[in-house]
Amino acid sequence: MNPSTLPADIRIGTVHLRVRDLEAQVSFYEEVLGFFRLAEDGATAVLGTAEDPSPLLVLHASAGAPVRGPGTTGLFHVAFRVPTRADLGGMIQRIRGHRYTIDGFADHNVSEAVYLADPEGNGLELYVDRARDVWHGVDGGIYMTTEPLDLPGLLLAGPRPAPRLPEGTVVGHIHLRVSTLAGAEAFYVERLGFDVTTRSYPGALFVSAGGYHHHVGLNVWGGEGARPPEEGSLGLVSFDLVVPSADARRRILGGAEVGTIPDPDHVGVRIAGP
Numbered sequence: 244m245n246p247s248t249l250p251a252d253i254r255i256g257t258v259h260l261r262v263r264d265l266e267a268q269v270s271f272y273e274e275v276l277g278f279f280r281l282a283e284d285g286a287t288a289v290l291g292t293a294e295d296p297s298p299l300l301v302l303h304a305s306a307g308a309p310v311r312g313p314g315t316t317g318l319f320h321v322a323f324r325v326p327t328r329a330d331l332g333g334m335i336q337r338i339r340g341h342r343y344t345i346d347g348f349a350d351h352n353v354s355e356a357v358y359l360a361d362p363e364g365n366g367l368e369l370y371v372d373r374a375r376d377v378w379h380g381v382d383g384g385i386y387m388t389t390e391p392l393d394l395p396g397l398l399l400a401g402p403r404p405a406p407r408l409p410e411g412t413v414v415g416h417i418h419l420r421v422s423t424l425a426g427a428e429a430f431y432v433e434r435l436g437f438d439v440t441t442r443s444y445p446g447a448l449f450v451s452a453g454g455y456h457h458h459v460g461l462n463v464w465g466g467e468g469a470r471p472p473e474e475g476s477l478g479l480v481s482f483d484l485v486v487p488s489a490d491a492r493r494r495i496l497g498g499a500e501v502g503t504i505p506d507p508d509h510v511g512v513r514i515a516g517p
Contacts, residue, residue: 248436248438248452249435249436249437249438249452249453249486249491250452250453250486250487250488250491251452251453251454252453252487252488253452253453253458253484253485253486253487253491254413254414254458254485255413255414255415255416255417255458255459255482255483255484255485256297256414256482256483256484256485256513256515257297257298257299257300257301257414257482257483258299258300258301258321258414258417258479258481258482258483259300259301259303259479259480259481259482259511260300260301260302260303260318260365260478260479260480261303261305261308261475261476261477261478261479261480262302262303262304262305262363262477263304263305263306263308263363263477264306264362264363265285265286265287265288265302265304267362268288268302268361268362268363269283269288269290269302271361271362272290272300272302272361273290274341275337275338275341275343276334276337276338276408277334277337277405277406277407277408278290278291278292278299278300278407278408279291279292279293279407279408281296281298285304286303286304287301287302287303287304288301288302288304289301290302292407292408292409292410292411292412293407293408293410294410295410299323299412299413299414300321303480305475305477308475308476308477309472309473309475309476309477310476310477311364311472311473311476311477311478312470312472312473312476314465314466314469314470315420315469315470315471315472315476316419316420316421316422316469316470316471316472316508316509316510317419317420317471317472317476317478317479317508317510318365318366318417318418318419318420318478318479319366319418319419319420319460319462320358320365320366320367320368320417320418321365321366321367321368321414321417321418322356322367322368322369322370322414322415322416322417322418323367323368323369323370323408323412323413323414323415324354324370324371324372324412324413324414324415324416325369325370325371325409325411325412326371326409326410326411326412327371327400327409328355328371328396328397328400328401329400329401330371330401330405330409330412331355331357331369331370331371331397331400331401332397332398332399332400332401332402333401333403333404333405333409334357334369334401334405334408334409335357335369335394335397335398335401336398336401336402336403336404336405337404337405338357338359339404340404343359344359345357345358345359346358346359346360348391348392348394349389349390349391349392350388350389350390350391350392350393351370351387351388351389351390351456352373352378352379352386352387352388352390353372353373353378353385353386353387353456354370354371354372354373354456355370355371355373355392355393355397356368356369356370356392357369357370357392363477363478364478365478365479366418368418370415372415372456375454378456381443382442382443384439384440384441384442384443385440385441385449385454385456385457386441386443387441387443387444387449387456387457414482415458416457416458416459416460417458417459417460417482418459418460418461418462419459419460419461419462419479419506419508419510420462420463420464420465420469420508421461421462421463421469421506421507421508422463422467422468422469422470422471422507422508423463423467423468423507424446424447424448424461424463426507426508427448427461427506427507427508428448428450428461429507430506430507431450431459431461431506432450434495435484435495435512436452436491436494436495437450437451437452437458437459438450438451438452440454440455440456440457441456441457444462446462446463446464447460447461447462447463447464448460448461448462449461471508471509474509479510480511481503481510481511481512481513482510482511482512482513483513483515484512484513484514484515485515485516485517486514486515486516487516487517489516492514492516495514496514500516501513501514501515501516502514
């Protein structure tokens with residue numbers, strides 16, 4: 244393995260969002276999506292699944308924070324991967340049961356996905372992976388596309404609303420709006436050690452470790468040269484990159500084993516142990 248390449252067992256960990264109305268946001272994640280409230284102190288709420296103490300989301304209350312400006316860099320979506328097609332079908336049924344809007348459906352070849360946004364506009368994806376042995380290679384990378392989703396098949400697989408967010412749900416990837424793909428690649432590939440897996444989408448780049456289709460998506464679909472949001476704005480604050488290897492963490496952080504480094508668009512990437 245190239246010493247600058249991330250180990251295969253890395254994963255995306257906890258995602259931190261700054262929110263204006265903590266109570267309303269917690270209500271959405273609990274009631275519509277079935278998250279479990281692991282902890283809350285009035286200033287933050289920690290959310291995950293009922294049987295796993297590892298948080299998926301931490302919401303930070305900031306009632307006076309400015310709204311993220313249109314066309315700025317930052318979160319495109321947080322993607323929660325559920326274990327099975329039945330789980331995804333059940334989640335679709337759950338969301339529909341609450342009459343909450345689903346914004347889109349897609350078959351990406353490597354995965355099946357649905358898209359929505361929380362009440363403050365943070366993009367969300369719920370998805371299930373297909374088995375790796377059916378993924379296709381193209382131009383030295385992994386073939387991903389956007390095709391119509393087999394929604395009837397998913398609803399047959401999960402015909403009843405999920406009672407809660409399925410156990411085993413993880414943050415499968417995070418997708419960011421960036422100012423330039425060159426700058427993003429320099430940071431996520433050359434600095435952190437991700438591999439490029441897909442360049443075939445115009446205006447986008449997908450990177451991963453261990454042959455996964457992507458742990459981080461990066462796009463300039465709003466145009467090159469986008470500016471970052473005002474400091475302290477609502478939305479994405481940071482996300483954890485869980486790197487089990489202490490040697491790899493020290494390589495990234497210049498000797499330290501845990502720490503946060505900003506990407507070129509001011510998103511905090513916290514390098515963390517398991």
